[in-house]
Amino acid sequence: MAFLASLIQTLLKAAVIALVAFGGIKLGKKMRDNKDAKTAATEAADAE
Secondary structure, X not given: OHHHHHHHHHHHHHXXXXXXXXXXXXXXXXXXXXXXXXXXXXXHHHXX
């Protein structure tokens, strides 16, 4: 029974870590897209 409890605990920890990593990837992509959009708008304004 201790093995099963330990396994469940480890799987829950892994799931939490995976969710945090996934959230970080999504947030990083969103921030990068925002930065790229600002840069493109600035370059378009400078070109005119």
